[in-house]
Amino acid sequence: MIKKSIYYTFFLFLILTAEIKKVSGQNLKFGFEINDNKRSTTIPFELNSNLIIVNVLFEGVIPLKFIVDTGVTNTVLIDKSYSDILSIEPDRKLTLIGAAGIKEVEAYIVNRTSVKVGKITGSNIPLLILKEDYLNLQKNLGIKIHGILGYDFFKNFIVRVDYKNKLMKFYRPEYFNRPLIFYKSIDMKIEQSKPYIFQKLKLNDSTEILSKLMIDTGASHPLMLHKNSSELIQLPEKNVRDILGAGIAGSIEGHAARIPQISLNKYTLEEVVTNYPDSGVYQDIIRNTGRNGTIGGGVLKRFKLFFDYGNEKLYLRRNSLIKEEFKHDMSGMSVVAKGEYYLEPYYEIERVREDTPAYEAGLRKEDKIISVNGNSGLDLSLEKINKTLSKKEGKKIKMKVKRGDEILSFSFYLKAFI
Structure with a gap:
């Protein structure tokens, strides 16, 4: 199952106020x-x-x-x-x-x-x-x-x-007087306490749109697009269905795919992993804001950023991660952290999608992970597991798991789905 893009959708336009007494x-x-x-x-x-x-x-x-x-x-x-x-x-x-x-x-x-x-x-x-x-x-x-x-x-x-x-x-x-001559400037609109930018998206070989995107440092995904926000936004033919993230109402389901290109001022990012939540999930948000989607940490981490809310400006300058490929799970399973297991946190397979390397190797839901490519115990973390399972197509993965009272070993090769 694809790696989860953790997206926190808490509430619709909640603005709290307090009196200064x-x-x-x-x-x-x-x-x-x-x-x-x-x-x-x-x-x-x-x-x-x-x-x-x-x-x-x-x-x-x-x-x-x-x-x-x-x-x-x-x-x-x-x-x-x-x-x-x-x-x-x-x-x-x-x-x-x-x-x-x-x-x-x-x-x-x-x-x-x-x-x-x-x-x-x-x-x-x-x-x-x-x-x-x-x-x-x-x-x-x-x-x-x-x-x-x-x-x-x-x-x-x-x-x-x-x-x-x-x-x-x-x-x-x-007191801010730092010159930002090496940074690109983007107009940023603050609406109902949230920052938006308008940037071009290349959806396929012939379709390009100017999209309204919320800047969301609280989302791990690179990009999320709402199909029901524009008739031009369609789910690419090559996609994977999965749980995209978590909100207060429970899991957010949809598809993951790639779009050819997104532009941020003069910077262009290609083959961007993009989440498409099911139509209707964000219907009220789309109706009230007119937004087409969100830009998350998967894109933002490739830049050094200045947020100027007062003047509604976003300044960005690329860093060395700009050329890094957008990664996506290539195993076919999702892993979650659980409670205490032999007095240490442990990691468990939550889902395994059929006809994927992990499933065909024999890994199953609720298998408790002991090691991944030789890493175990305190050397293992959920982030490290997810990075290993999305490294590159053809990479060999060796896993040892506990299933009931048995210790089982499996191996498989990563495969790109999108």
Whole structure:
């Protein structure tokens, strides 16, 4: 099964607000600020499945890990147990609707919380708390994720994102005077707290469209297109059906394929792996925004970026990953992280598609992975497994798994499906 492109579709245009009230005659600070009035600060991050993950100090007490996601509005806590530990009382309860519009889930709003990321402090931040971990990110990433930082984290700064060196730098706009002469500039439209750009897509030999695309650092895929957003967007003949990602309403299903080309200013990327969710899944979003799709981390990681929300500009400069081929699973199976297994995290085959190398070799659903090409134990991670299974066509894969009480060995050769 193809490697999952983890896409977080939480809610439709949810904008939380909080009042700035006076306490003891003084105004409370509100929003994210760089400490000590510094002009800029640098924050290192982890990169997992093309997602930016930063260390967060929640309420000045609990260290957590948050995804930095331009595709959502506010700060989100996806594990309510941490707010319960601190006895944080919600200000109100609300219901969220998933992308398909068919499943409702419960969440809570806390109008004022404290969040610290490196030298940046968020004071009196409106926080959305999910009642349960509906997203189950640990299953798809192999590491525990506790929350998300969205538009609120970006809007007060000019933000440089350096994927290759795993660094973000935040500048106070009034002091930003760095010349960006080596960067290409793209007009970026901020609509309902989300950034959009208009760029050309070459869909086949004869069809090219100017598309409206949301910039989504919280999506691991390179590109997602909505077939029902334009009659010109059609599913390519060569495609694979699979689960494309996870949202609060459950799994997002569709197809994966490739498009010949996407242009970002003067930069051109070819044979781009593209997800096509089933028609209707994003119908409300398409109707309300007119967007044709999203650009995710699989494309963004190939550039050094500057986000200037205030002036609605995106600046980009290619890095050494620009020529890297867009990879896709070539085994025919999907692997997820599970709980404790002999006191260590373990990885299990969630699905195996028929008529694929993994299936024909004999691997099956619920097989527990012991080793992949000699890597086992702490040398094994979900990200490493997925990268190995999408390296190059013809590569030999050797796997050892536990099935019931048996230890079994298998081997097969990777095959490109799209």
